[in-house]
Amino acid sequence: MSATEPVVVEQEKPPGPWLENWRHFAANRGALAGLAVIVVITVLALLAPWVAPHAPHEQFRDALLLPPAWSAGGDARFLLGTDDVGRDILSRLLFGARLSLLVGAIVVTLSLAVGITLGLIAGFFRGTVESLIMRLMDILLALPSLLLAIAIVAILGPSLANAMVAIAIVVLPHYVRLTRAAVIAETSKDYVIASEVAGAGLLRQMFVNVLPNCMAPLIVQATLGFSSAILDAAALGFLGLGAQPPTPEWGTMLADARQFIQRAWWVVTFPGVAILVTVLAFNLMGDGLRDALDPKLKR
Amino acid sequence: MAMLEIDRLTVEFGREEAPFRAVDGVSLSVDRGEVVGIVGESGSGKSVTSLALMGLIDYPGRVRAERLRFDGQDLLAASDRQRRRIVGKDIAMIFQDPMTSLNPCYTVGFQIMEALAVHAGGSRAERRTRTLELLEQVGIPDPASRIDAYPHQLSGGMSQRVMIAMAIACNPSLLIADEPTTALDVTIQAQIMDLLRELQTRNRMGLMLITHDLAVVAESCQRIVVMYAGQVVETGAVEAVFAAPRHPYTAALLASLPEHGSYKSRLASLPGVVPGQYDRPRGCLLNPRCPHATERCRAEAPQLRSDDRGGVRCHTPLAADGRPTP
Amino acid sequence: MLSFVLRRVGLLVPTFIGVTLIAFALIHLIPGDPIELLAGERGIDPARHAQLMREMGFDQPLWQQYLNYIGAALQGDLGRSIKTREPVLTEFFTLFPATIELSLCAMLFAVVIGLPVGILAAIRRGSVFDHTVMGVSLAGYSMPIFWWALLLILVFSVNLGWTPVSGRIAVAYFVEPVTGFMLIDTLLAGDTDAFASALHHLVLPSIVLGTIPLAVVARMTRSSMMEVIREDYIRVARAKGLSQTRVILVHALRNALIPVVTVIGLQIGTLLAGAILTETIFAWPGVGKWLVDSISRRDYPAVQGGILLVAAVVMLVNLLVDMLYGLINPRIRHAR
Numbered sequence: 001m002s003a004t005e006p007v008v009v010e011q012e013k014p015p016g017p018w019l020e021n022w023r024h025f026a027a028n029r030g031a032l033a034g035l036a037v038i039v040v041i042t043v044l045a046l047l048a049p050w051v052a053p054h055a056p057h058e059q060f061r062d063a064l065l066l067p068p069a070w071s072a073g074g075d076a077r078f079l080l081g082t083d084d085v086g087r088d089i090l091s092r093l094l095f096g097a098r099l100s101l102l103v104g105a106i107v108v109t110l111s112l113a114v115g116i117t118l119g120l121i122a123g124f125f126r127g128t129v130e131s132l133i134m135r136l137m138d139i140l141l142a143l144p145s146l147l148l149a150i151a152i153v154a155i156l157g158p159s160l161a162n163a164m165v166a167i168a169i170v171v172l173p174h175y176v177r178l179t180r181a182a183v184i185a186e187t188s189k190d191y192v193i194a195s196e197v198a199g200a201g202l203l204r205q206m207f208v209n210v211l212p213n214c215m216a217p218l219i220v221q222a223t224l225g226f227s228s229a230i231l232d233a234a235a236l237g238f239l240g241l242g243a244q245p246p247t248p249e250w251g252t253m254l255a256d257a258r259q260f261i262q263r264a265w266w267v268v269t270f271p272g273v274a275i276l277v278t279v280l281a282f283n284l285m286g287d288g289l290r291d292a293l294d295p296k297l298k299r
Numbered sequence: 300m301a302m303l304e305i306d307r308l309t310v311e312f313g314r315e316e317a318p319f320r321a322v323d324g325v326s327l328s329v330d331r332g333e334v335v336g337i338v339g340e341s342g343s344g345k346s347v348t349s350l351a352l353m354g355l356i357d358y359p360g361r362v363r364a365e366r367l368r369f370d371g372q373d374l375l376a377a378s379d380r381q382r383r384r385i386v387g388k389d390i391a392m393i394f395q396d397p398m399t400s401l402n403p404c405y406t407v408g409f410q411i412m413e414a415l416a417v418h419a420g421g422s423r424a425e426r427r428t429r430t431l432e433l434l435e436q437v438g439i440p441d442p443a444s445r446i447d448a449y450p451h452q453l454s455g456g457m458s459q460r461v462m463i464a465m466a467i468a469c470n471p472s473l474l475i476a477d478e479p480t481t482a483l484d485v486t487i488q489a490q491i492m493d494l495l496r497e498l499q500t501r502n503r504m505g506l507m508l509i510t511h512d513l514a515v516v517a518e519s520c521q522r523i524v525v526m527y528a529g530q531v532v533e534t535g536a537v538e539a540v541f542a543a544p545r546h547p548y549t550a551a552l553l554a555s556l557p558e559h560g561s562y563k564s565r566l567a568s569l570p571g572v573v574p575g576q577y578d579r580p581r582g583c584l585l586n587p588r589c590p591h592a593t594e595r596c597r598a599e600a601p602q603l604r605s606d607d608r609g610g611v612r613c614h615t616p617l618a619a620d621g622r623p624t625p
Numbered sequence: 626m627l628s629f630v631l632r633r634v635g636l637l638v639p640t641f642i643g644v645t646l647i648a649f650a651l652i653h654l655i656p657g658d659p660i661e662l663l664a665g666e667r668g669i670d671p672a673r674h675a676q677l678m679r680e681m682g683f684d685q686p687l688w689q690q691y692l693n694y695i696g697a698a699l700q701g702d703l704g705r706s707i708k709t710r711e712p713v714l715t716e717f718f719t720l721f722p723a724t725i726e727l728s729l730c731a732m733l734f735a736v737v738i739g740l741p742v743g744i745l746a747a748i749r750r751g752s753v754f755d756h757t758v759m760g761v762s763l764a765g766y767s768m769p770i771f772w773w774a775l776l777l778i779l780v781f782s783v784n785l786g787w788t789p790v791s792g793r794i795a796v797a798y799f800v801e802p803v804t805g806f807m808l809i810d811t812l813l814a815g816d817t818d819a820f821a822s823a824l825h826h827l828v829l830p831s832i833v834l835g836t837i838p839l840a841v842v843a844r845m846t847r848s849s850m851m852e853v854i855r856e857d858y859i860r861v862a863r864a865k866g867l868s869q870t871r872v873i874l875v876h877a878l879r880n881a882l883i884p885v886v887t888v889i890g891l892q893i894g895t896l897l898a899g900a901i902l903t904e905t906i907f908a909w910p911g912v913g914k915w916l917v918d919s920i921s922r923r924d925y926p927a928v929q930g931g932i933l934l935v936a937a938v939v940m941l942v943n944l945l946v947d948m949l950y951g952l953i954n955p956r957i958r959h960a961r
Contacts, residue, residue, distance in 0.1 A: 387866025
């Protein structure tokens, strides 16, 4: 080694996997914006009883269909105006955010839990069990998701809870397929075989060895699942098959508002904006996560 | 005046402030009927040079040159349309991997006839006849049955023959072959090289043969251009360079050939790899890998110096006995 | 090619059986028995109830009932609507052309705009245009289309008065239904004013229904095109001295279309689901609106038959897409 050899600068410690993923994610401005919006909406939803100017069901009989505060005839008490029975739209939207996020969370949890279990079973016990599960998923996929959800709600009866169950069933095949594919890819790798030789039990194999290594696509799918759950729940609400009035659910609010479309643009506009912004934020974040977590697309 | 003249060609990628020079001041020429071998490791800028010549470097890549002339026409000043009249007709190119170089959606015949339609014109029937003739020429058995085949139905060797037929369709005066045999089986490699040599002699084409296989150069070329990290490090007649390489890098390349065992004792191989964007050394680009590197080599970049034997870019070129001259 | 078709059809059979099971289960999982449902809120006396149960085969074991159901379904008997007393199949096929007409126009809208926009974005990767396309398409993909419909009605129908609010054609026109496609029927009748009116009525619903497919087609075209442009054979095509336009439209597009066609096919399901919402909002007399109406009037035979038929249509379209895929991709056509 000669003296002019470039001095090796003390190497920075390589970033941990979380930090590295975060850097990839944060480099995507859209994804970051999505995350920020989600945080804001979540905080607002959690604090709805305190930040909302009025109760969601409180009717101001003296203030029916008031336009937003900034337009002519608006009232400073009602920032985004009031609906046909004098309820404050802003307050209803804030409480609606709770419902939408709750729907997203429950649907994703439900479909993740069932989907992962079925996918692990299909991936580990190949053969009859597997084809049975996968055929079942094919059937679910053959029907347009909203139609299937409608059919399920038709059986169970219209309510927000049933709508959530229906949506969770509808999105199930995606999780099952992802998990199974990941499991099959992982189980053929040496480390799984090694730990099997070392005597790891089946459950340990499933949940400790294999599952954590298939999480990346599932996390992405779950994020995107959040947005589709919110969208589908709103659609069902709009069709009268989800949350029932007077629940301040965004889709249900839109269904109520339809008849006032000629007279009061604000009752129609704001709930839709709320849905669009929330869904868009989750989609942005999902795209960012996919880019950050998918090793194929890295670099 | 040579048919193809390249003078100080530079190709840069990346940001304007901190560009990566894939090709750095490369000058070379090819005459009608001449076979020039361009040799170097992967990453030495051989392929980029030829792509720049064909006008295939896309934004954000930047191509500059003192001169880039073909048959007296200035390729740099030419409009897209003018350039396209030359590229594919007078200058044609064969690429490395024949399996990915043919469009999977179209038949072999369609892809050859397309080149004819653009440059030669003629009726559909004439083009088909000419295509059958070309397939025959490149040694494809039963051309009439292959002309309507899809690329996935052909083997690698067959595909490369089709690529050659496509390249010579318009009787180019210069053919660039970018590692034409690298992706093929060893047994097929010799066949393809024989075919290229035969076509070159018969059509009196200039042939620019890009390769890292020195044996091929020894067999086929009259002149050799050795490139390292985007620069030409040595040029000259093949016999002269093979007999007495003047650049340590050429010497090392030759030493890796089994026939040239005499150099093995001194330079069996060079440690390390071609520098990339972030690890370009100061001074001579080869200095971290060169066994003869001196303080001067680490401080000052050598220029390409030409004499009657050719050119060499070294402060201390090797003498005939393989020792560096101060 | 024939064996390719047969294999695909073979794969559909178990799936279709599964769908019939769901449709069959629909009637039997609903609280209350089918006769009570048929009777509605008026109620029914027990003797008549038992008699009807027997007549309609509801006293048989479930598997027997399922076989009866399948047997009837295969002969085209999907029962009668409770409300109209019409056979469900007849009702479906009377309304189906309206849905097809709307869906085709929506798809046309999506493809005609989505393809060129996607191609341009791919060619000008990283440009302002590209970023705009990606941003707008993600917003389109996230769009609650029932709200989008209301918004468009608000702007174009209510405020500007450019487009009608609902229906397929102005009430002033009566067109003899021949094909069920309003655009074709008005032309057959030689009534250009009616044709114009029908077209006028199609604009907003098509845009609404086509929005999500548009976003998907544009994004898919872009990413597929970007991948193809990097391929070796594109460089070879350029080395032949072909013009940029020819390289893109002849060499790149054909290859880039392969995944796009698949995605368009997959959008058919989304389209039919979207049609449910779009038709409801625009009072478009198609199967989507009919299904929602049937659910709200608890017309279960109609719901059951409708779901089965829509599923059959989706599967059929997917099959067709598979065939089309073979046509544009020679590797598939020749394989096996």
